[in-house]
Amino acid sequence: MRETRPDGERAKRRLALIGGSLGNLVEWYDWFVYATFAIYFADSFFPGDNPTTQLMNTAGIFAVGFLMRPVGGWILGRAADRHGRKSALTLTVAMMSLAALLIAVAPTYGQAGYFGALVLLLARLLQGMSIGGEYAASATYLTEASARGRRGLGSSMQYVSMTCGQLLGLGILITMQHTLSKDELESWGWRIPFVLGALFAVVVFWLRRRLQETEAFAEMSAGGGRRDDSRGTLKALWLHRRQAFLVMALTLGGTVAYYTYTTYLTKYLIGSAGMEKSTATLVSFTSLTVFAVLQPFAGALSDRIGRRPLLITFAVGCTVGTYPIMTALRSASSYWSALSLSLLALVIVTGYTSINAAVKAELFPTGVRALGVALPYSIANALFGGTAEYVALWFKDAGHESMFFWYVSGCALVSLITYVLMPDTRNVALSRAEAEAEAGSAVEPGSPLQEAKS
Numbered sequence: 001m002r003e004t005r006p007d008g009e010r011a012k013r014r015l016a017l018i019g020g021s022l023g024n025l026v027e028w029y030d031w032f033v034y035a036t037f038a039i040y041f042a043d044s045f046f047p048g049d050n051p052t053t054q055l056m057n058t059a060g061i062f063a064v065g066f067l068m069r070p071v072g073g074w075i076l077g078r079a080a081d082r083h084g085r086k087s088a089l090t091l092t093v094a095m096m097s098l099a100a101l102l103i104a105v106a107p108t109y110g111q112a113g114y115f116g117a118l119v120l121l122l123a124r125l126l127q128g129m130s131i132g133g134e135y136a137a138s139a140t141y142l143t144e145a146s147a148r149g150r151r152g153l154g155s156s157m158q159y160v161s162m163t164c165g166q167l168l169g170l171g172i173l174i175t176m177q178h179t180l181s182k183d184e185l186e187s188w189g190w191r192i193p194f195v196l197g198a199l200f201a202v203v204v205f206w207l208r209r210r211l212q213e214t215e216a217f218a219e220m221s222a223g224g225g226r227r228d229d230s231r232g233t234l235k236a237l238w239l240h241r242r243q244a245f246l247v248m249a250l251t252l253g254g255t256v257a258y259y260t261y262t263t264y265l266t267k268y269l270i271g272s273a274g275m276e277k278s279t280a281t282l283v284s285f286t287s288l289t290v291f292a293v294l295q296p297f298a299g300a301l302s303d304r305i306g307r308r309p310l311l312i313t314f315a316v317g318c319t320v321g322t323y324p325i326m327t328a329l330r331s332a333s334s335y336w337s338a339l340s341l342s343l344l345a346l347v348i349v350t351g352y353t354s355i356n357a358a359v360k361a362e363l364f365p366t367g368v369r370a371l372g373v374a375l376p377y378s379i380a381n382a383l384f385g386g387t388a389e390y391v392a393l394w395f396k397d398a399g400h401e402s403m404f405f406w407y408v409s410g411c412a413l414v415s416l417i418t419y420v421l422m423p424d425t426r427n428v429a430l431s432r433a434e435a436e437a438e439a440g441s442a443v444e445p446g447s448p449l450q451e452a453k454s
Contacts, residue, residue, distance in 0.1 A: 020089070021142070021160065021161040023093055023208050025161040025165045025168070029168045030097075030201060031127055031131050036170060037169075037193060039270065044186065045058070046058065046117065056390065056394070057117075061124050063390050064128070065124035065128035065386065067125075068126075069131060070382055073133060073378035074234075074375050074378075076092060076130075076370075077373070078371055079133070080133070080136065080374075081232025081368060081371050084221075086141075086211045089211065093134075094205055096127060097198045099127040099130065100127075100194045100197035104191050104197075133374065135374065135377060135378070136371070136373040136378075138158055139358075139361055140369050141211075142155050143357060143361035144361070145215075151362070151430075152354070155299060155355065156298065156299025156300075159295045159353040167285060170285040174278070177281065216430050231368065234371075236367060240365075246418065247363065247372070248377070250419065251356070253414060253416065255380060255388075257348075257412060258352070258353060260408055261345045262288065265280075265287075265329075266284045268392070275332075279335055287339055288346070291349075291353075294347065297354075298310060299354045308422070310352075310355055315351075315412050321345070322408045326408075329342070361373055363428075391407060
């Protein structure tokens with residue numbers, strides 16, 4: 001049943017979605033630009049003659065950033081549940097700005113030995129904390145700020161903005177590839193995107209301070225929901241441990257597939273398919289552009305048919321399709337063949353990315369929603385998403401690259417079982433006001449078992 005809202009209310013929701021999405025874009029630009037430009041700065045911090053080993057070192061630091069995501073998810077998720085989504089979103093972008101600035105000024109191996117690699121490591125740890133809180137705060141904010149019948153569409157903006165952040169980084173790389181020489185890019189050009197990232201984050205910090213709090217959190221703070229000290233605590237989360245384990249299981253396959261076909265794809269096309277760096281970058285840029293456009297359509301579809309059909313379609317496609325797609329990509333000899341295969345993979349992944357934020361937020365009540373999304377999601381990402389690129393390169397270095405394809409399929413299979421067994425969350429009420437709007441509703445708002453009448 002679709003809500004009828006006055007024009008002012010719709011405009012308020014629209015502004016909230018735009019404001020939350022712009023901040024998310026800059027956060028993920030800063031996060032992904034490290035992986036995007038690693039092919040140019042890897043040998044600046046890790047000398048040697050083996051390009052794969054150099055990329056493994058930079059990928060290792062990329063993965064270490066994920067280890068801080070559970071810490072950031074816990075600290076900032078707790079802050080979002082106790083002090084509001086807006087305050088957590090403002091803090092995350094400030095942390096990201098500082099981290100980008102640290103990478104921009106990090107000394108190379110020739111200037112300071114491995115001290116530069118240490119600066120990279122510290123910056124990635126700070127970025128990991130920031131992004132651990134950002135995912136949960138933005139997922140919660142975008143879902144709560146959306147009308148009840150359009151939460152799939154609204155939450156899909158998270159991956160639209162996340163992907164646009166990647167595209168911004170790739171666009172800057174493509175521009176620099178055509179304006180700077182390879183030597184200039186490797187000596188100093190790679191620092192430019194990190195300087196820009198720090199500046200973008202400062203602007204977003206100012207914008208986020210002007211966001212409005214969501215109705216669900218404002219209602220709870222005003223007395224419409226729980227007001228005890230357990231909000232945003234691990235004790236409160238433990239009461240919803242089944243949902244927390246669900247978040248980890250449903251994230252497993254999606255995060256491995258996403259990082260395989262986004263951050264690792266360019267390196268795979270260069271290192272395994274033998275493509276030129278500029279061609280591989282263009283393939284990634286074009287496929288991600290289409291991927292971003294698909295997200296709202298898939299999110300809106302989930303508002304009509306439910307979340308589970310899309311999740312199951314993704315998991316089946318990834319389980320049976322990863323090996324043939326990745327094998328074919330390794331033999332891709334042209335831009336168009338690589339683009340077609342990349343698009344096929346990302347269309348499959350869209351079944352997860354377009355709605356996973358809404359699904360996770362819909363599993364928890366308001367008082368523990370941000371922490372409930374943040375901590376289990378961050379743990380799953382630290383164990384599987386952040387290590388995907390490193391695992392892929394490890395298999396390649398060991399001479400068994402195709403084993404990684406089976407690894408991705410196996411992770412998707414675990415999530416497929418989860419999707420089949422879990423309830424559909426499309427009709428869950430996220431606030432008491434939404435629950436009371438349904439005559440005869442007697443189930444706690446946010447309960448994953450609540451199914452409102454349509």
